[in-house]
Amino acid sequence: MSDFFTVSVLVSVFASGIRLATPYLLASLGETIGQRSGVLNLGVDGIMLLAAFGAYYTALKTDNLWLAVLVALLVGLMVGVVYGLITVSLHAAQGISGIGIFLFGLGFSDLLFQVWVGTPLPVPHKLPKLSIPGLGSIPNIGEALFQHNLMTYGAFMLVPAVMFLLQKTTFGMNVRAVGENPQAADSLGVSVGRTRFMAILLGSSAAGLAGAALVLQGGIFQANLTNGLGFIAIAIVYFGAWRPLGAMAGSLLYGMVNATVVQLKVQGTIPRSASDLASMAPAVITILALVFLAGRVKAPAALTKPFARH
């Protein structure tokens, strides 16, 4: 265990935890916006898979990573349009609609992969690391915090941006209003449908970016690449009490615990006999945190409730 508390190991764990947290953060930030407007999107994982494949295929064929990110964003946006039509325009139940989107994403991304790619091939280039001038060269701290790829920096910069959006803009105020009391917002002239639709589009686009981050960090796609990551992102939204900073804390917790468990396994501190138990640690800690927070935080009052003007 003493080997763990060395500077080099701690730096490695922090850097690993931040990398692992990036897709969770992007997806949970987007889902936070959606849920604050009263829309639960259980299809995050499916959107991520579709966007991840879009980014992967684009990167594989063009070797243009930023075009790949753009494609992922657009894929997320398109699926968001479909989900918005289903849940906002058609007033369908959000839970089952989200599951439908997930299943569609799971199956269709695999189908496209099988038809267009087949055997897994790595993309020519992954997202490159960018050392932030002046900060990246700080001993240890620089390596842990300031030597990541642009999508990681972007994800963390989105946290204050989403905070500003939700707290300081008219749109954000409308989002919160339609998530708490859509009837009252409607009576004050706020278009509930349009606001929720926009929130869904933002959330789906962020899920698309999460898919891009996942696939372009790893450099390869395979069936069910997300491995349930999108559902964990939804749990992180609850963990974070529907706040961007909370989503960041939850994503970092999940990433850091995972990175710590990996490191302890590599060093042999966690014996192989306890390996499977240790692998459950991130999920167990998240569940415990959710239990601890239950009753202490309040979900948006109109979450999962379709709105129809009577």
Add this chain to the structure above:
Amino acid sequence: MKANTRTWYRLVALLLSFGLVAAACGGSDSAGSDASDGGTDETTDAGDDSSGGGETLTMAIVAPSAKNDLAFTQSMVDAINALDRDVDLQITDGTFVVEDAAAAIRGYAEDGVQVIVAHGTQYGGSLAEIAPDFPDTTFIWGTASDTQGLDNVFAYFPAADEGGYVNGILAAGLSESGKIGVVGPIEAGDAVAYIAGFQSGAEANGAEVSVVYTGSFGDVALAAETATAHIANGSDVLTGTAQMVVGAVGVANDAGVPWFGTQANQTSLAPDIVVASQVYHWEVVLEEMLTLRDGGTKGGQAFEIDLANGGLVIEFNDKFELSDELKAEADAAIAGIIDGSISTGA
């Protein structure tokens, strides 16, 4: 405006229908056998519903990962395509949920498929329920070392420790730091055998081996981070098993760290750093099973592929320069395992 709304609704309905169809198709595929021109010379006129006399044998694979995963599932698809028989092969892959696999296995049996391969240890419980309902169907199940007492089930298991041992010998020979990292999935099935053999071989050649089971067959990102942690802790040669290793291979490639594969040839993932792969050639034992079936024996026996029967083959990457001395060590290890003078320790 109303007409526009109706058009939108129709578009959504169309998209959803398309989605449902795509979701249903995504995990299932049908592939003809590459061996379709190979004739049916090895079938017998058993007088039952076998595929003898030039008839096409209908087979199906139900497997947990993608059919082209460069690992577990692909090894079986490649093996059936390599059979010297006329085979009509159907595949349902990606059935990581056992209940989905059970539905697919039962569905194929009800459709009259003659031989169904349940390619996953985890499908054993389902098979114990399904196989007795279809006594004329042959089920092939693995990786498993026994048939659960079912007389229409053949079992198969790879002696993965053998190729693991050879890879371990080579890995230790390549390592300068004397530390080697292993990225494993869940501690089950042939992964355990491969890793035990690898560790034994590497340690026999003086290396220290760090084994990590990530706890997942599918978490590519976690496999990548595990490889990163191994390298950060001084490992300069890596190996791993199961379909999630594609992430770890990418990390090894970026760091220029040699990689050893298993199950299928993984050279295409990283042609510069993959040294060798232990490749499963299930066709060796599949052919035996099908010949028995042609003779009227529907199951009840377990088979193993190993270096001796040619079911396990170490395939080298010609692009990776390996010294003659190391190659000779590998050849000696293979010979020793086959003649019994070397124990893999598994």
